Amino acid sequence: MGIFQIAALLILILGISWKFKVRMVETIPVGVSILVLLLYLLCFLRGLTFSDYLAMMFLIAVGISFFRMSEKKRREMLLFVRKELTDPGTITALVMVIVVTVCVKDKAVSWWDDYNFWATDAKSLFYLNGFADKYANVAAEFGDYPPGTQMMKWWFLHFSPDYFEEGLMFAGYYFMNLAFLFPLLRILKKRNVLQMVAGAVVLWLFPVVAEAFWLDGCCADLTMAVIYGAFLVSVVDREGHDRLFYYGRQALYLMVLVLCKNTGFIWVAFGLLFDYGYHLVSRKKAYRALLLVTLLPVLTEGSWLAFCLLNRRVAKLTGTAIQMATGSMNIPFYQEGMVKAFVEAFVKWPLHRANTFAIDLSPLSLFCLILLLIFFMYRFHIINKRMAVYTGLFMLVTGVLFYSFNLISHLTIFAVETQYLEPYGMICSIERYGAPFMIGGLYLIAWMILKESKTLWGVVLCLAFVLLTTDYQAAYRGLIGYRNGITEVLEQRDEIVDVAAEWFCESVNAGRRESIGRVLYLRDISDVSWVRNTYISFEAAPVSVMYGNMDADNIESQDIVNAIQNAHAGFLYVDKLEGSGSKAFTLLTDNEEFEYSCLYQVVDLGGEVRLTKYDE
Numbered sequence: 001m002g003i004f005q006i007a008a009l010l011i012l013i014l015g016i017s018w019k020f021k022v023r024m025v026e027t028i029p030v031g032v033s034i035l036v037l038l039l040y041l042l043c044f045l046r047g048l049t050f051s052d053y054l055a056m057m058f059l060i061a062v063g064i065s066f067f068r069m070s071e072k073k074r075r076e077m078l079l080f081v082r083k084e085l086t087d088p089g090t091i092t093a094l095v096m097v098i099v100v101t102v103c104v105k106d107k108a109v110s111w112w113d114d115y116n117f118w119a120t121d122a123k124s125l126f127y128l129n130g131f132a133d134k135y136a137n138v139a140a141e142f143g144d145y146p147p148g149t150q151m152m153k154w155w156f157l158h159f160s161p162d163y164f165e166e167g168l169m170f171a172g173y174y175f176m177n178l179a180f181l182f183p184l185l186r187i188l189k190k191r192n193v194l195q196m197v198a199g200a201v202v203l204w205l206f207p208v209v210a211e212a213f214w215l216d217g218c219c220a221d222l223t224m225a226v227i228y229g230a231f232l233v234s235v236v237d238r239e240g241h242d243r244l245f246y247y248g249r250q251a252l253y254l255m256v257l258v259l260c261k262n263t264g265f266i267w268v269a270f271g272l273l274f275d276y277g278y279h280l281v282s283r284k285k286a287y288r289a290l291l292l293v294t295l296l297p298v299l300t301e302g303s304w305l306a307f308c309l310l311n312r313r314v315a316k317l318t319g320t321a322i323q324m325a326t327g328s329m330n331i332p333f334y335q336e337g338m339v340k341a342f343v344e345a346f347v348k349w350p351l352h353r354a355n356t357f358a359i360d361l362s363p364l365s366l367f368c369l370i371l372l373l374i375f376f377m378y379r380f381h382i383i384n385k386r387m388a389v390y391t392g393l394f395m396l397v398t399g400v401l402f403y404s405f406n407l408i409s410h411l412t413i414f415a416v417e418t419q420y421l422e423p424y425g426m427i428c429s430i431e432r433y434g435a436p437f438m439i440g441g442l443y444l445i446a447w448m449i450l451k452e453s454k455t456l457w458g459v460v461l462c463l464a465f466v467l468l469t470t471d472y473q474a475a476y477r478g479l480i481g482y483r484n485g486i487t488e489v490l491e492q493r494d495e496i497v498d499v500a501a502e503w504f505c506e507s508v509n510a511g512r513r514e515s516i517g518r519v520l521y522l523r524d525i526s527d528v529s530w531v532r533n534t535y536i537s538f539e540a541a542p543v544s545v546m547y548g549n550m551d552a553d554n555i556e557s558q559d560i561v562n563a564i565q566n567a568h569a570g571f572l573y574v575d576k577l578e579g580s581g582s583k584a585f586t587l588l589t590d591n592e593e594f595e596y597s598c599l600y601q602v603v604d605l606g607g608e609v610r611l612t613k614y615d616e
Helices: 002-020 024-044 050-068 071-085 088-103 112-128 148-157 166-179 182-187 193-209 221-236 243-258 264-282 287-310 316-326 335-348 363-379 385-411 423-433 435-452 457-469 472-479 481-496 499-507 530-540 557-567 582-586
Strands: 518-524 544-550 571-574 599-605 608-613
Touching (some): 002 024, 002 050, 024 050, 024 166, 024 182, 050 071, 071 088, 088 166, 088 182, 088 193, 112 148, 112 166, 112 530, 148 243, 166 221, 182 193, 193 221, 221 243, 221 264, 221 435, 243 264, 243 287, 264 385, 335 363, 335 385, 363 423, 385 423, 435 457, 472 481, 499 530, 530 544, 557 582, 557 608
Parallel strands (some): 518 544
Antiparallel strands (some): 571 599, 599 608
């Protein structure tokens, strides 16, 4: 069925290009946005695989419409399709997708945040065909994390319907990021192999100027960055575009952006601020259109928040933020050390943590360079004075606001995470969370230079900037170099997920198309390991697992009941406890001998909890 999905997406993109007379490389992110939102809707119905049938129906409808056209119009359309498919930008984009997919096919989950949520949740979507039921979502501590980036991971994972291929998940993640960068390939005018290869290489290297985490994991920060940058470009890229395409593209980008991460609303707000200001500076009145561009992402965010509220999905950071807002959070005493680390990292440390052979830019130096580039664009008549002043002020204000938010978050929400007391830990945070500002701003500047510059110097400037400041080691590691550590990654995973955990995963039917729901996994008080818990959750997906530790010599039946109810668990699994704890469990099994390493179903009998052995 994968061939129908791919064909449908390509035809959708080509259809948008034909309808609005826009180059295909510019409509790729539009088509991807539509696909992401469609899959998002299907997730609520647990009907992701229904997209196969929708793809086939779409292809049939297109085929019927094509043959009902006049011969003249069919000829015009075929000529347009041929022109777009042989366009150097399109060829480069398609080849990049194929090459990247092949290169990362053996990639395995290795990054902590992927185990915590991004990969574990994608695995759950793959097996459940959509969102989990109430109190059944994996990665329960990150329950309200939006699923925008997960949709494209599922789309690629679906090409291997019988087995969860981690490499396909990364391919989907990289494709989504590249899709929003592909409009920059419009600069390619001729089918020159060297130019096309150079364009592909620089496009891959471009984000690594300011952010390298995306090359090791599959979190949403880089995705937010490229979508935010693409949105800023969609605001200023008005000339020659149909009104529906101009505003429709903006709305689609913001709807996807707000679904990428909890902090997506910040960048949506900044994007809308830029949009309103641009219309004011350009003296263009479009109140209804701007209202629609504003309302659609708000409604999209509202749909996700409502779903989380109904299904009691909440992230631990959301809870921390609520505590902070209500004044009930105890802030550690070392704020001064946190501020010192932030200032040192912001001013001195290379933004992508590693040294380059040429120029190492700190966050502050790149911030200043962005403002300087805007000034030079005005001096060399790339943009007019009004646009230069407006863009410069926008970048200055939003930059100051964001980095102020970033510092405040470290003094409050992240205050207990002591790794940020060191400049290295702090630069990692600044790099990752600041990606939308840095890469989004650079995206806008690069587009302005490449579009408006009438000479080769604009192209040379953009190439030189990327090639002199990017992190080549990270770019290589993300695509090819990761293979050197694959064996170590898998061995570490096998070591952490011990034999007892493997038996647990088998007992709860991990890796099946249906989940039994939420399981409380209890171990001895001496066996506390939150690292192992996270790895087990990944292996157990799509089953939702909560964890607890108990002292067998001091355990009572009510303690067990409280743990089950607090976890909202429908099942209980207990590793062997050292001591006499089995007596407390036996009281809940109607005096049948309780067995360790055995799955029990929780039965509520009028307020009394009982445990019965689970038979599949």
